[in-house]
Every structure is written in structure tokens, then in C-alpha cells.
Amino acid sequence: MVVSAPTITATQTSDHSSYWITTFGCQMNKADSERMAGILEAMGYQQASAELDADLVLYNTCTIRDNAEQKVYSYLGRQAQRKRSNPNLTLVVAGCVAQQEGEALLRRVPELDLVMGPQHANRLETLLLQVQSGQQVVATEDHHILEDITTARRDSSICGWVNVIYGCNERCTYCVVPSVRGKEQSRWPEAIRLEMEGLAAQGFKEITLLGQNIDAYGRDLPGITPEGRRQHTLTDLLHHVHNVEGIERIRFATSHPRYFTERLIDACADLPKLCEHFHIPFQSGDNDVLRAMARGYTVERYQRIIDRIRQRMPDASLSADVIVAFPGETDAQFRRTLQLVESIGFDQVNTAAYSPRPNTPAASWDDQLPEGVKVARLQELNALVEASARQRNARYAGRVVEALAEGLNPKDPTQLMGRTRTNRLTFFNARGSDGSSHRPGDLVKVRIDAVRSFSLTGTPLPAAGEH
Template identity: 55%
Template sequence: MSETFTLAAATPAKVSAAVATPSYPTMRGSETDSRRIVDPASASAYRLRHVLLQDDIAAEEVMDLLKKGKLLFTEVARTFSSCEGTREKDGEVGWLDFANYDAPDHPLDPCLPLNVRSLLCNPDADSDSDQVKMKPGDITKIKSTRGIHLIQLVDVMVNVNNKTKKRYRAKGNTWETAVDPSNRNQKQLYYSMDTMGCQMNTADSERMKGQLESLNILPLPPSSPSTKADVVVLNTCSIRDHAEQKVYSYIGPHAKRKREGEAVSIVVAGCVAEQEGENLLRRCPEVDLVLGPQYANRLGDLLEDVSNGNQVVATEPEFIVEDVTKPKRDSKTCAWVNIIYGCNERCAFCIVPSTRGVEQSRTAESILEECRNLVADGFKEITLLGQNIDAYGRDLSPKRKFSDLLTMVGEIEHLERVRFVTSHPRYMSDNVVDAVAENPSICNSFHIPFQSGNDKVLREMGRGHSVAKYLKIIERIRKRMPEAGITADVIVGFPGETEEEFSDTLKLMEEVKFDNVNTAAYSPRPNTPAAEWDNQVSEIEKNDRLQRINRLNLKHAKERRSRMVGRTEKILVESRNIKNPVQVMGRTEHGYVVYFEGDIQELEGGLVDVKITASSTYSLTGERALL
């Protein structure tokens, strides 16, 4: 049964004070293995693949191949498995339902005998077993009368109702009341979605749009200004201060609609939703659904709960299941692909581990399948996403390396360009740099936040790398790819930062000369150690440093782009220039935006040779090169 909660009245001041401990159990010093912190009781079925082998020696040899990360489980199944029923299906077993795993004459009996199914569904049942709770992507070995099974957990079916908190309220002024249940087609429903923050939020919004459109809830038509959204979604970011206040300000007009009797459902998703949880409903009882990032692709299921008269809070930790519907991509040419969710780092300034949870890597097979499907649909560029992308695979059993996955994606036929973000200098390896240098479809473009140019500040931030380590990575990139684009993130005014320490950051920027740096003044965030320190830098000092570093960043950005004038570059055309309809917009492989005259209908998604004729701080202008 779901937990029920009562919403007590609270003043804004009390609500603010209540945001002390997040529900996500990823506080510093706590468990970061998702196998241990996620309640398996919410899982109802496993999707499995297996390889059947006949002796221990063969099993060890195959496991060794998998541990080296050079072969996919599907390839191993086709090559080595002795199971005739699954070998030609890449080892695919299908779904194993926990409720009837021990039923007589089970349909999976010819493939997975009862003792195998029992250990998978009840890993603690046999005290002599070395089985542990599994997460998607894990591979385990189990013996049966058929031989030795190497089993990969591909996906988990999760009952989200077991993970939500809800309060029943009589049906009223939500979108469902505008539709006669006996005639769903009576009224076409529309949604609006506003997205704040990073690329991860953009990708989550695309997944939520896919969920809504699978329910035949369509985007609000811009050609009909009088039409109002029936479902309003705000996908929030909490990386900066006052993020919560922005959310309440945004909700206001929609809450007013509901108070006046209009049928509208209000959804707050993303990092502020995870951070605030039930407090959002206390401060704004008109909100219907509070949705953490880990539930982005379960929006449809949770809206069903809303339509049944519930206010719902879905912020508890959970396995992130594979999408059952396709994301609604914002571009026809470029696509985001998540490869790892969450973050196990504990940077003293960062709220992400509390809002996005622990690391959960997707299987390489699922990632490659999504990428191949995107290419088949006509997409030309894919950006692999991860909060700490270099950590990909370290949470899997056996572990995998990001460099191996990057190479596999780069080898997909007809995929023109591959990008990836965000790299962490503590974990970024030479293998990643080499993979980029050696594969022509992987763009010579890197985003590697350094955050500070002073070792003392980096230690206090908990970054786990030094300035020397960072510069060694840059040296490796410049040596192998002298023209590579390098961008970064930096924070000024971190607690205790002196003027001399800030000067070290400027020195690092002068040494590297980045193509662009995302700059920010330190902003205290809830549930982060640095927010509690008593050596905060004054707002005046932070703003002064921010202005100075921005001036330097502008200077370097302009210098880096000006060197392109006179060159001919291949530009992947993405869209029309909204400020000049006779121009199209695309990017170089370095990531520079380029505008040139052209017909978007003819050029969209194509690689075009463009001679660069002029540069500005953040963009280039050119003309199509004569062949």
C-alpha cells in the first residue's frame, strides 16, 4: 500500500525551514550502491537475457571476455550459448514475473529451471548462495540441471504506486473532469512544458513529452492563442539559489486558473521537485503531481493516479527503467541519449546527488539499440549524457568503461557525429581522449569543468583533482587534437576563496584559453556542506570576480573563433536562424555555431562545406563553399 500523507497548513517561512533532509538517501557518507538503497519490493518483474554454457571453464572464459568490456552480452549469446531457444535472439529470455515464478509448467522452464528463477526473484532465500540483489546491466552466474547460466538483468518492471505518497481528494478541476470517461474523444487535451537547467533536464522533458503524446495529449498549438493547456508541466532546476521561488512564481497563474474552476493539472518535475517534495504541496496545494527526475518516463502512470482524484508525490529512490514510449525529440537532426543517471560524487557545493540520486548506468546494449534506432529515424548527431559521464559502467557487474562504449557508438554506421557531456577530471582517462582522436565520427570537442584554478579551493570543494591533473588532461588533448574545442565550468566566490586564489583561476584560463566557460558565482544550496560554512564570500566580492572572469572568458571565446576565419569547415545544419529566416544554423565539430544563407528544407540534417567569413564572440558567419 502507498503511504498516505496529510498536508498541514504552513507559512512560507516554516516550509523553507522544513527543507532540511531530502528523501533521497544520498547524503554525504551514505550508501551509493543502488543495489543496496533501492527497495526491490517495488519491482514486479525482470527482463532477462542468458547464455547457457556446459562447464565452469567455459563460463569463466566467457565471463573474462565480458569483464574486458570488448564484447556485448548479445554478441556472447550468439557466439557461445548452447541454448537453441534463445541463441538466435541474442540470448533474450523475456520477462520473469515475480508473482508466478514457481508456477508448475512455467513457460520459461525450458530456458530457466525453477532453481534459477527462484534465486533471481528471491536472492536472500538461499543462505548458501552467493547471489546478491541485481540492478539493470548486471550479469550473474547460476548453475542448474541444464548447465551454467550467465544471466543479464536487462530491465526492471517497477510498480510506481508502491513508491509514491498520495492524498485522495474528490475529483475536481483537473484535466480529467473536462472529458467524459465514456467518450474520451469529446475534447482534445493539450499540454505545455517549460524546461529549466541543463541538458539532462532537456532530455527528461523530451521523455515526458513522449509520455504525454502517447496518451494523445498534444503540445499546445501556437496558432491558437485562446487555447489553454490542460496539463501544465514545469521541469525545474535547483542548481542556483532562489530556484524554489522561481517555481512558485511560475505556478501562480496556473494555480489561479484552478482556483477559478478551470480544469487543469499542474505537474512540477525535476530537481526542485525532488528537493522540495511534499513542501511544494503545502505551499501550493493546487499542484497535482510532484515528480522527481527518476520518474520522468513514468509520467503517464502517475497522471492516471491524478485522474483518480489524488495528489501525488513521486520522489522516492528507484531503479530507472527503460522508456516504454519514444521521447518527443525537439530536433530532427540532433538527439540526446542518457547513458548514466545520478552522481556518486560529493562536491561540497553541489545539490545534484540529493536531487538526481546515485549512479545508475544503462546497459551498453540498450544504449546502442537506442542510438541505432535514432540513426534509422534520420538523426545525424547524438550527444551521450551523464552527470559524470566518465563514471559510466563502474556501478555495473562486471564493470564497463566509458571509452569502450564511446568507441562502439562511434562505429555505428551512418551516424555522422557523436558528442558527450559532462566529463570529470578526476576520472577522465587517456583512453577517452584516444577514442575521440581515433574515431572520425566522434567530435573533437570536450566539456571538462575545472571549477577553480587553485588546489586549496579544489580540496575544499571535494573535487578530487588538482590543477596539475587538469592541465595534464588538456595537454593530452592538445597533443592528439590541436584544434579540439574545450569548454568548462567554473565557480567564483566559493567559501573562503581569497583574491590570490581567484587569481589562480584567471591564470589557468590564460594558460588553457577555453572556447567557452560557463561561469557562476557560488550559490549556497540546501543539504550541501559549503552552505553551512561561516567563511562565505560577500556578494559584492562574488559579483566583482564574476564580472572579471566573464570579461576574460569573452576575450578568449572571441580569439578562439577568430582563428576560423578563412577556413572551410563541415557544418551539420540543425535549424533555421530564427533572427534571419534566409539563414540556417549549424555547428562545426568543435561546437561553434555557424550561420550562413541557405534553404532549411534543402539543408536540414546535411553536412555542408562552409567557408567562414566573419567571427563574433560566440558565433561564426560563412558562405557555402564552391565545389
């Protein structure tokens, strides 16, 4: 999964009904926060001017790495102190830390009103009503995720998340996700398409289909085709939703190499709306480490996937996740990870040093590596990743790309920022040299004038240049 810095959603109601959500972690958490924001708005909450002005503060948390979890506790400490002088403040912890810690969170932070795991995001209103009746609530039991997700308050009006499968049935030895996100629950294709049609009607142009392990989509749904294969797969879903009118681009994340099939790759190459960008974590470039991680594939299998993608879509961009300093990882094994990064030439890699997580097998192993080794290996890997990204980005110099304008450049309001089909962040002037103007939601042909490791800058072409 891809992990990012905390993002903020702010919203507020009349009188004493304001709220503030801080989101930590992955795209799944961001999508959950949008749903919870929509529920709060439907309950009458409105935008707070600042976190410290809010009457309800909700932290949607991430536990994939220890530093993310500790950051949550530092935020909670400030709010707990505030609640001691303002007992009307409602304090909520949602997400993966909530699921992992459960009632232990109440013992550590007794000022909390509600602790709720990811499976309960759609139940926020019901749970808050219990809080308002005077209860201190913990909701971490297994729960079937209902199809009541139409209330999401989207942070963007151009690009939207659509969940297609919740939870994860994998048992990677380092990963806490299955225990905090629960077992796999796929949504029916008709419900997914209906949500996409609703977003298209609102003017959305791009959809990212989300799943913790999206390639496993449909494994829990009944049905077998006459050919004897599962009736519901990610490939079938892509065909099912591809012709939703108004949606110009479709992406999906996050993939698992074990389930990434040639049939899926062919669909991405053949369906015009599917973007040529693939996020496929490999985690290690050494087969023995992959076996210890219980990943279920080899480096050779991963390489075949990449080769097939580049055979069908030579310009496709590739991103991945990797963990260094896994318990017992030798220097030679680490070097094999570096070799894989260098040989494949990724456009982007999310890197992390191994962090022991509660209730995972690897956390109890005796061969944990020292922090100094973790830091040194991560620094060496990051330098290689940046060099690879810079080299991959160089191919865009002077080229004309199609960018979907998502909004204004916050550092330069005369510029728009958007992304190419290959997911490269691109900046360009809102006004073209021919006097034409562009706005968020437009698909713009841009000639790239400057390349950096992780972004591009270019000039929008006149309309005639689009042909």
C-alpha cells in the same frame, strides 16, 4: 553541468487534453522533458496554442542555483492563481526542485497535483492516472530507471540526446545534484546502441551521449576484462556505438576530471565520428578551493588532461564550468582561477557565483562571501571569458569548416544554422553561389567570413570545394 535559459515544449490533444512543458536547466532535463512529452503524446495529449490554454502544465525544474529555483516559484504562482478559477487544470512539478522539496512543495503550493523527481520521468503516465483518480501525488523515493524511453518526443530531428548514465555518486560540497538525481545508474551498452540505431533510422545525424558524470559510466555494471579492468567504461561504450550506420557525429557530456583518462582521449582522437569538443568543468583554479569543494583532483591534473587533448587533437575546442566566490575564497585564489582561464584559452566557459544550496555542506559554512564580492568577481571573470572566446574564435577566420545544418536561422530564414565539429555555432546561406541548396541534416563545407565571440558566419562552398 552546463545550465541554460528555460526552453519550451508545447503539445496538445483533442477537447480537454492539451499540455505545455517548460524546461529549466541542463541537457539532462531537456532529455527528460522530451521523454515526458512523448509519454503525454502517447496518452492522447496534443499541442496547446499557448501555456495559458493548456489543460496540463508541467515545469521540469532545476535547483543547481538559487535563481533558477526562484524562477520556478514565480511561474508556479501564476499557474496556482489560474487553477483557483479552473480546477480542471493539472499542475505538475518535475525535476530537481521537485525532488529536493518533495511534500514541502505541496505545503507551499497546495494547488499542485503531482510532484515528481527526475528518476520518475518514465512513470509519468502511471502517476497521472493516480492524479486522475483524485489523489495528490508525490513521487520522490529512490526508483530504478527502466528501459522504457522509446517514446521521447524529440525537439530536433537532426541532433538527439541519448542518456547513458543517470544520477551521480560524487559528493562535491556545493552541489545538490546527487541528492536530487539519485545514485548512478548506467544503461547497458546494447540498449544504448539500440536507441541510437532507432534514431539513425529516423534520420538523426548527431548524437550527444548524456550523463551527470558521464566518465563514471559503467562503474555500477558487472564485468571485468581479462586484463583486470572494468569491462564497461565510457571508452568501451564509444567503441561499441561508433559504427552505428547513419550517425555522422557523436558527442558526450558532462565530464569529470577525476575520471577523464588518456585511454578516453585516445579513443576520441582515433574514432572519426567523435567530435573534437570537450566539456570538462574545472570549477576553480586553486587547489585549496578544489579540496574544499571535494572535487578530488588538482589544477595540475586538470592541466595534464588539457595538454594531452591538445597533443592528440590540436584544434579541439574546450569548454568548462567555473564557480567564483566559493566560501572562503580569497582574492589570490580567485586570481589563480583567472590565470587558469587565461593560460588554457577556453572556447567557452559557463560561469556562476557560488549559491548556497539546501542540504549541501558548504551552505552551512561560516565564511560565506558578500554579494558585492560575488558580483564583482563574476563580472571580471565574464569579461575574461568573452575575450578568450573571441580570441579562440579568431582562428576560424578564412578557414573551411564542416557544419551540420540543424535548422533555419530564426532571425534570417535565408540562412541555415548549424555547428562545427568543435561545437561552434555557424550561420550560412541555404543556397550556395553555384545554385546548390542545403537543408537541415546536410553536412556542409563553409568558408568562414566573419567571427564573433560565440558564433561564426560563412559561405557554403560548391560541391567541388569539398575535396
